[in-house]
Amino acid sequence: MIVSRTTLNSDIKKLNDIISSYNLVIKGKPNTGIKVVGLEKDIRIFIFRKYFFNYMYKEDIFLIKMIICFFDETFEKYKIDKQAKS
DSSP, X not given: XXXXXXXXXXXXXXXXXXXXXXXXXEEEETTTEEEEESBHHHHHHHHHIIIIIHHHHOSOHXXXXXXXXXXXXXXXXXXXXXXXXX
């Protein structure tokens, strides 16, 4: 599949807008690649919420807050690194 550079840049900007509400950002270097940068917890919440939770439960705010609290407590309890490893 061939995608123009303009289309790719536009899609990355849209994705950056979406993930910014999760305290995540896309960073990259020309001819090297791109990556999502942020706290491990925030990356996991984004994945869980966008690809599992919304599919199963839609927008149940109470449950979302419980899950975020669960992530916070788990990451603190097991001292999981705050910054995702590259």
